[in-house]
Amino acid sequence: MSDILKKIWATKHEEVAAARAAIPLHAIREAAEASAPARDFIGALRAKHASGLPGVIAEIKKASPSKGVIREQFDPPAIAADYAAHGAACLSVLTDRQYFQGEADYLKAARAACDLPALRKDFMVDEYQVFEARSWGADCILLIAAELSLPQMRDFEAIAQALGMAVLVEVHNGAELDLALQLATPLVGINNRNLRTFDVTLQTTLDLLSAIPSERIVVTESGILQPADVALMQQNSVHTFLVGEAFMRQPSPGKALESLFFR
Numbered sequence: 001m002s003d004i005l006k007k008i009w010a011t012k013h014e015e016v017a018a019a020r021a022a023i024p025l026h027a028i029r030e031a032a033e034a035s036a037p038a039r040d041f042i043g044a045l046r047a048k049h050a051s052g053l054p055g056v057i058a059e060i061k062k063a064s065p066s067k068g069v070i071r072e073q074f075d076p077p078a079i080a081a082d083y084a085a086h087g088a089a090c091l092s093v094l095t096d097r098q099y100f101q102g103e104a105d106y107l108k109a110a111r112a113a114c115d116l117p118a119l120r121k122d123f124m125v126d127e128y129q130v131f132e133a134r135s136w137g138a139d140c141i142l143l144i145a146a147e148l149s150l151p152q153m154r155d156f157e158a159i160a161q162a163l164g165m166a167v168l169v170e171v172h173n174g175a176e177l178d179l180a181l182q183l184a185t186p187l188v189g190i191n192n193r194n195l196r197t198f199d200v201t202l203q204t205t206l207d208l209l210s211a212i213p214s215e216r217i218v219v220t221e222s223g224i225l226q227p228a229d230v231a232l233m234q235q236n237s238v239h240t241f242l243v244g245e246a247f248m249r250q251p252s253p254g255k256a257l258e259s260l261f262f263r
């Protein structure tokens with residue numbers, strides 16, 4: 001079975017091997033521990049909610065395997081500042097090169113251009129990448145339950161939390177959700193895009209919602225494009241959103257954010 005996640009996983013293992021050869025684990029761990037403190041990713045979302053506002057995790061993404069190049073004119077620090085000026089709670093920055101045309105430098109530059117906490121949006125297959133994320137300044141990591149075992153996710157979560165980072169665990173079905181709920185993190189992302197087929201349906205979020213205890217923060221991810229999508233989620237008590245494409249295709253991603261969420 002050759003699907004995109006399997007390909008990505010293989011690439012990530014190669015990348016980690018190369019990165020370890022360049023900077024060994026002990027050195028990347030020291031760099032992570034020496035980084036300036038992480039910003040409070042979950043606190044930034046809760047602060048929006050406390051003011052009755054949606055928590056928007058605004059994504060910086062040049063391209064994707066399903067859409068190709070999404071944004072030609074790509075200036076991560078300018079986009080980050082624009083998002084911050086228009087009410088984003090947090091950033092999500094793609095750092096995967098091969099499939100999303102991301103870069104570590106985009107995360108660093110975007111985070112430096114504003115005071116928002118930032119998610120390293122990548123495919124974590126090895127603890128090495130968790131230390132690497134913090135050494136680049138990341139405030140949160142993503143764990144994709146579709147391809148990780150519970151012990152792996154527990155390890156990566158423990159490392160992230162010891163470094164002061166938040167964890168967003170991503171699921172798209174009930175079996176993955178069962179695993180995700182065994183982690184400590186309150187942040188549970190439901191990806192409306194099936195990473196194996198690229199099909200997108202907001203029904204994925206609606207279907208899984210009732211199985212999630214109310215103390216968790218549900219993040220609806222992918223395919224949020226129009227005001228009706230936001231309204232549907234809010235009617236179902238989902239107040240945290242991860243949005244990329246709808247912003248990336250507009251001249252001002254920040255203004256697009258404002259008009260989708262705060263009009």
Ligand SMILES: O=P(O)(O)OC[C@@H](O)[C@@H](O)c1c[nH]c2ccccc12
Binds near residue numbers: 224242246
């Ligand atoms: O651009 P969209 O449809 O608004 O989606 C954003 C985000 O959810 C999507 O980029 C994403 C969700 N999970 C991922 C995992 C890896 C890479 C990318 C993703």
